[in-house]
Amino acid sequence: MNPIQALNYILTNYGRNILTDTRKVEAMLRDLCHATEHKREINLIILALKENIPSELINNQPVNDM
Secondary structure, eight states: OOHHHHHHHHHHHHOGGGGGOHHHHHHHHHHHTTTTTTHHHHHHHHHHHHTTHHHHHHHOOOOOOO
């Protein structure tokens, strides 16, 4: 399973709240993916979680540039 499929599986089964538990998501990604084959992708996903990027994207309100 590639990291995108694994992340989709995690979100489908555990909901968005799982994104607040970086360690758990990291462990699940490493279990579901070939950790050595997809090391870069997994590390980027974990870095994004640590920087709170998913919640910023979810809560982002459109900006009216007028």
